[in-house]
Amino acid sequence: MNTIKTTLKAIFIMVFLFLNSDNLFSQHFISGIIIDNQSNEKLPFVNILIKNNENTILSYTTCNENGTYLIEFPSEYDEIIIETSILSHKSSLKKLQKEKISKKTYIVNFELEETISTLEEVIVKSKKPILIKNDTTVFRPNNFKDGTERDVEDLLRKLPGINIAKNGSITFKGKRVTRVLLDNDNLFDDNYTIGTRNIDPEIIEEIEAIEDYQKNPLLKGIKNTEDVALNLTLKKGKTDVSGDINIGLGVENKYRLMSNILSISKKIKGFGLLNYNNINQNVSPYNFVSNNFDLSKINELRFRTNNYLASNNFNILIPEEYVGSNNNLFGSFNVLNKFSNKTSLRINANYLTDNLELNNTTKTNFNNIDLSITNIYDQNKKPKVNVLDYELIHRPKQNSILNVKGKIDYTTLDINSFSTNNNSVFREIKKSEDLFINQNIEYTNKLNNNSAFQLVGKLSKNTIPQELDFNNIDVTSSGSINQDAKFIKNSFNISSKYLSKLKNGNYSLSLGIKSEKNLLTSNNDIVNFNHFSNNNDVTFRDNNLYFDFNYLFKINKWRFVFENSLFYSDVKINNNSSSTKNKKIINNPSLTTYLGLTKHSNIYINYNINNRLPELDKMYSGLIQIGNRSILSNTFEFNRIRSENVSIGYKINDFYNLFQFNSYFNYAKVNYDYLNTLFIEEDTSLNITNLEKLDNSNYRLGIETEKYINFIKSTIDLKSTLTINNYKNTLNNNDIRDNKSQSLLLKLDIRTGFNNKLNFENSIVFQNNSFSTEGLNQVNFSTFQNNFSTKFVNDRFNFIMEAKYFDSNLKTRNNSFTFLDAIFNYVQKNEKIEYELRFNNLLNRKFFEELNSTDYSTTLSTQTLLERYFLLSIRFKI
Template sequence: MNKTEKIFSIILFFMFSFSFSQEIIIKGKVTDNQNRGIESASVLILDNNDETIAYSFSDEKGYYNLNFDKKGISGMVTLKVSSLDHTPKEIKINQESAILKDVVLEDKIETIKEIILDGKKVKINQDTTSIKVASFGNKTEQTVEDILKKLPGIEVLNDGSIKAHGKKIKKLLVEGEDLLDINYKLLSKNLDSKVLDEVQIIDNFEDNPILKKLNNSDKVAINLKLKKGLKNVWFGNVTLGSGVLSENRWKESLNLGLLKKKIKLFYFGDYNNLGEKATDLITTNVLENNQFGNDRFEYKTKSLYSIANNEPQFFSKTQSIFNNAFLNSLSFTSKLKENLSLRGVVYLTYDKQKQNSFSETVFNIENNNPISYTENNFYNNRKTLASAELELKYYPNDKNYLTNLFIFKDNPNKTSDDLIFNSDNINQSSKSKNSSFYNHFNHTYELSSNKVINNYFYFGSDRVNEKTNIFSPLLNSFLDVNSDSNLLQTASNNILYSGIKTKLITKLKRLDITNSLQAEYNSELFNNKLISDNGFLSTDYNNHVKLNQFKVISDNSIRFNFSKTFDITGNISLQNINYNYNDIHKNIFLINPSIYLNIKKTKLGSFTLSYSENSTLPEINQLTNDYQLTDYRSFSRGVNYQTPLKNTIASFAYYIYIDDKRFSINTNLFYLKSKSILNTESIITNDFSFNSLQQTFGGESYNFNFSFTNYIRKLNISSRIETNNIWNSNPVNVNSNNFSMSKGYTNKIKYSATTYFKIPVNFDFGFSYNYNQIIFNDIKNTNITKDLFLNVNYKISKTLLAESNNSLYFIFSQKYSFNNLVLSYNPIDSKLSYRLVFNNILNEKEYIYTTLNNYTNFKSKIQLVQRYLLASVKYRF
């Protein structure tokens, strides 16, 4: 037996040695004083020191089942049963092999604590914070996302993902049901805000009922409670909108919802050319390794040829994106039986984008000898993303829970770009076909009251095939082909993988222990070939890489709970990888340790301190031996494997959320030290760039974020200030024999405020300041941008509301102003409502922005969406 086999034998013995001990079984039924079963009652077994030794919940009919190890526990134990709206009860019982104990709970006269702040209702009950949305909106909100942006404790990021209490949410539920899984942006960006009554933030969320008994989760979810009267009936709305001035604009949408006991269903359809992208609502893949919960592995192929759209990120998409978007999605969840449910999602998204731009790129490599070029781009893209997913959940008894999730996606993409590079005409067009499927099967089994085993079997495939045509006189000259020749590059990247992971989770008084063993095999193939009209070119521009990996991984975590608010977690991941690519065979052993210190939910807030070391291996696109054409003027090639890539990460986080007072502080400091990385050696000429990977020492970076939110009661103003600071240094090699350090600093400051005056007029206002600095080879470049915004909403009458949105941007010596006006008419007791949107009143037509990156200064002139007036009518039913 070799050393590796001995290590895994010891781990296997350690994993399963907990399972053999004498057990006590306690079961019964929890009822109220009218003999009705109480669902989700908390049932605990306490020892003589009031330490929890077993934990469970009652099922839908009130039945519970507990078992625990008798070893080390003497005398009588305490059965403690509690439930919302009922008085808790404690019962002393003797230890016997099997105990049947029914419990009757009395109704509690005093219910949930309700905290009311100036009419703003917030209810806090243990791990659930409930917020009445009507008290925080101003009736200008159109979607659920618009409402969430204004609620305490919730943050909507620029990409539409949602944070609650400082953490990215795992689920966005509707009436307790998950309909869209990770693609919840389909719901938050489309569901009508008018149907929403309450939003619940659920801390320590766990949707696996077996794992929920161990109470180990630190996940967060949001549950949407809809208004009364929407159950058991069809509800929704139809919107029709059309441009009536200047630009031809339109928006058509249809929302349908049905909430019944056995089925919940939502349909969203939308077609518009107002700048939003439909395909951006879909998450491509998930890689999640959860120490005390379920895992999820979905692998994605690497990018091949790139055609840049120069899409601006500074302004809102309605100001600067030229796109026709189509969305069609249907999601449902149904209870086929009492213990069997089915969830399904089918969607089709389509974007047709045209984006024109003029840009200038300057490489500040030497003080008095910069290299520069200009591009005039006419970009066209057609992107389609269709998918279907089905998930079965089976809960046959209180010890078993099974789920199976299947996902299929089809993602064809067609892109073209006619551009002028300096004075040369260049044409490039690319067609790609991408399809993928993933399957996740989980079986969770409760071995005893404090031991759970989870078996996770997964497999999947992702394939992309791409054909790119390039006409470039400069490229033809460099490759020594006819000046009027077209070049064709074919490229593909295919990955197929499968694996199984067994995880044993044990709860021993103050200890939470997880031991897992994972075996995974994946096979990946990467090809690219560059040919001309006359046949094959030199093999210097062809690649064929085959990468096979067989991994055996053992993850071992232990968390010691000093108290309910203080714990420390240590984790060590041992990986044995058989790593084979082309004719090179490696057997690699990696050790990745980490440690976390948590102080949570104290009166002073929550603190987290962490440290980890990470070793990884190169990806397949980093292992190419020859050059690959990555865009019309760039060549890239990889490197042979040498040693693992390594980095060290340390972080500190502090946060406190007092939702009923709309007070929060969220700050974190993140440090990254790269010990060994794949770095790029670049050779840049006036016409081309050549990039080769080389394994070198790395750099380091510091990231500091701080945000503070506070409600000033006397002024009826809620304000937020936030800052983000990044310091980094990275080794860079460009047109040189050596690597030099490039140092950068970024500072972003933003202030925003919302008023809640008891008068018809209220305001949203704020400003932001952005500073970016790069120093390389003693050359210093600085970029500063500023912006101000003021939104005014005026309640003209009970039925008429006006909203003015105004933004002012300062970019170098340029100033840009955007002014939008929205008029809403909502007749009383009518299902119809009307809106007029006057966009870009001052008709700003273009803007110029600059970005910095190491030695590169990129300046671009972008067209803006011209002034238009959109009239729409919405019918709610």
């Protein structure tokens, strides 16, 4: 308690100093307006750089949409240079001397001359220009388009250095893209797939990839980040109001109705979307078909708890649009209103409802056990998602920002299914409600050009009640079995942070208090396991007093990044009749060293130690049933999980020659880890987890390269990854087994960019997986897929033919499948009406078989597919 009082007193003192910081400095400011020297129009978003006589950047800001700016005169200099920077106009320099009076404001205006050649490097390869300046790479989309792009995501896939995952998340040069902006405005926040998957690429003038992206403009130049933002610059004169209405009807009662509208003005940006279809088209960020993780939840994992009943049985190799059938309605409303130069409000509201029909059959043979199990899942899944995001940004003064950001997410999921476990047929009903509330408040005050102070508060709550009812419909005397469970996670965090820029780097200090409370209650009426409890009542509290330190140091070609989190942890766990208390000081250090070999290449080495607490879903000891045959439990004994990680890598990013190369090696060792003990019988599978000292390890070696070859007008992208896991488990209460899994992934993409009307794309993916257990035979299987597409574009007509080949077991050759799709597209001369004829699954594949193996079993999984359909669509552009 004394420690907490001391911390609160320290935070109070820092806040007091912050609130009175204006009285600590005699400040000089520079303000002005920037216009075009020909049209006299005000120029928005021009960069203003403050430099000394040695050309070292001292401060940085950006003028607003009205062409005005305000920036502080560095207190330690008597003479400075003010420089403008923007891609569309020539740079301009002005010198300014400080007058010997207190709190002086200087007026410095600029009239800029338009130019198209202000960038330091210009790359022109096969009419594909890429412009680079400092941390910004600018792509001109018209040089990458072939006329077949339907949305921004289609266009992004063709840009060098950009990769897009199945869930829509984007990386640039291997770094995660955290924001996709519209004319420098954050309209979509984390759910940027709403924009990338639905905005017409024809309205995009340029795409800027901004590295070292800082979402808080006051911290630009003070704090370094690894974040990347993509800025979509819209065409002038064509973006006031744009959108389209798409109506599609097809055989077998297939339909697609879609409408979106984008409205842009100086003060308001808005995007609305409505999509209704039954052709497995998911334009939302939410996924209820497979185990691909939702992009919307990536940044919320540490604040959310568990939903056992929402897990999917489908781990599929083929694209999700082939699997099952849907009846999907998704609506999204996104608006950003700049009330003034000081205040803006962003609101995002999303609604999703679906009716999914999924059918999956699995036949599992267990190695070294004379047992085979067949399961059939015929599911009707009805998710309903309601999400409201909001963010208020207010700048009471030029050197301070208040950011209030929140989210309310309420998701319900009803699953009705008939499942077959060998010869027994069950009816299952699963229901869950997921309520997530998150609120963040951040106040930033820039004390001077080189330092800033922040006060941050975070509050979140996640509650998930869930229920399972099932009964054996073949047995008339069989009563239903009921499983109720409720997970709750509450988090609270308040901290103060000081950030400072040094001559050769920067550092930050953070002091705060974090409190987390997790609860789990459950009960069931299982009667087959008398030596286990049917109830769980777990409370887990963790109160932290923490101090974080980050330091970046640069010298010549070297860069060192040291990060350390030091915290005092007070843990209390009550599990049914037992209790655990643990108080300990924990240290989590990380050191990364970079060496720049050339202008475009570097090597890096990282070493870090991480100590974490076990998850709530590994702390209970009673039974929890999650399906007609699947039961979970734990033998819990408290220990922290300590892992050591080493990474070594070599990177080349040479956009001048359109060449990228990345090689890396990662090693991780975990002392305490989870030991799964599996009890497998004909009717049930019981998985008991223990936290024990196992010394598991993981190795990962990867090589990635991308190169544009001019003489064949093609881009070649090669990726290879080798992963080795050493882990332990037990089967049917036998001795602990030492296991090793190895996975080799090879991926080769070739994309042509011929000047003629015909182009091709081909992607080859080969994966070899092997599992070995000491004293037993090795299990080995390989998968192969090849995706080939040809595109023909002639004026207003284009044609796409896609052939996808999958083989989930190269040894047997009995699991190969081919899918054919085709799209014919025609645009009228006025470009306002577009016609599309789509043929999906032309060969009418009705199921897909996939073979998977583990160290103890081999499973043949069969998925029912969406049958062949033809769809004729008419698109009206606004």
